[in-house]
Amino acid sequence: xxxxIDLFAAIEGLKKSLNAVVLAxxxxxxxxxxxADYIGDSLGLSQKAAHTDADVIVFAGVHFMAETAKIxxxxxxxxxxxxxxxxxxxxxxxxxxxxxxxxxxxxxxxxSYINCTAEIKAMSDIICTSSNAVKIVNQIPADQxxxxxxxxxxxxxVMQQTGRELLLWQGSCIVHETFSEKKIVQLQMQYPxxxxxxxxxxxxxxxxxxxxxxxxxxxxxxxxxxxxxxxxVVTEPGIIHQMxxxxxxxxxxxxxxQANCACNECPHMRLNTLEKLYLAMKHRQPEITLPEAVRQxxxxxxxxxxxxxx
Ligand code: 13P
Ligand code: SF4
Numbered sequence: 180x181x182x183x184i185d186l187f188a189a190i191e192g193l194k195k196s197l198n199a200v201v202l203a204x205x206x207x208x209x210x211x212x213x214x215a216d217y218i219g220d221s222l223g224l225s226q227k228a229a230h231t232d233a234d235v236i237v238f239a240g241v242h243f244m245a246e247t248a249k250i251x252x253x254x255x256x257x258x259x260x261x262x263x264x265x266x267x268x269x270x271x272x273x274x275x276x277x278x279x280x281x282x283x284x285x286x287x288x289x290x291s292y293i294n295c296t297a298e299i300k301a302m303s304d305i306i307c308t309s310s311n312a313v314k315i316v317n318q319i320p321a322d323q324x325x326x327x328x329x330x331x332x333x334x335x336x337v338m339q340q341t342g343r344e345l346l347l348w349q350g351s352c353i354v355h356e357t358f359s360e361k362k363i364v365q366l367q368m369q370y371p372x373x374x375x376x377x378x379x380x381x382x383x384x385x386x387x388x389x390x391x392x393x394x395x396x397x398x399x400x401x402x403x404x405x406x407x408x409x410x411x412v413v414t415e416p417g418i419i420h421q422m423x424x425x426x427x428x429x430x431x432x433x434x435x436x437q438a439n440c441a442c443n444e445c446p447h448m449r450l451n452t453l454e455k456l457y458l459a460m461k462h463r464q465p466e467i468t469l470p471e472a473v474r475q476x477x478x479x480x481x482x483x484x485x486x487x488x489x
Contacts, residue, residue: 271350301476
């Protein structure tokens, strides 16, 4: 990319010429958030993808998110700026091993967190996100055994919130497991007025320190509505860009990683850059594709989620 190109203007031009919509997750770098037509959590992004009339969806997020958009829109071109933008949760649940696990518990309904591959979705009965997992599990008859995959931390949180026993797949998010209780306690001593707010992908010891637990959208709404002026934010710090834009007079303190970890940014999400987004639109690639049989099988539990969270 030539340094003289105004990427913001060029992307706006390409949006018009391609009839494209740019959907971005809150963990994207600030420039990408600023150029997006819609920024949201996983549920909001999939609802938006389900209803767009654009011809091209440019997904600034990770692979499973763009894949979900493609499952919902087989006839649209779905672009992901960097095809290597994966997810440790999706990686932690390989299809062949999960098929064996499911077969060993054939009487269980399978509820899968949206952070999984299309193959895992295709083996699931209902998809959920961090913002509707409790609501969805609460709608399943009480005597129905449930497998919950792949995030053991969200699964444990849902068990606590619903009082249900869930058979958990033992996956986790490398970013949210980076936060430590000890570091949060140190920050609380430094900022005694601050509320700790955390994402349910964090470990139990961290969530116990939180005044509020929720999806990225729920965390954003919380800081807007709360009377508190300071927050210790225990999730990927990309969300702080929106928090500062919405309530600039408040203070947001990103929770630091453990001593032996370099950074609390998601290395997968941050593979996308404004330059790669521009190039993806210019060259109409990299494109998300998937086998039609897998797509159709994965569509059913996503539609079920959209129905149950309406
Ligand atoms: P939500 O934005 O749905 O809360 O998900 C967080 C996350 O880790 C996405 O990968
Ligand atoms: Fe996956 Fe965690 Fe990154 Fe979200 S933050 S994309 S769950 S690795």
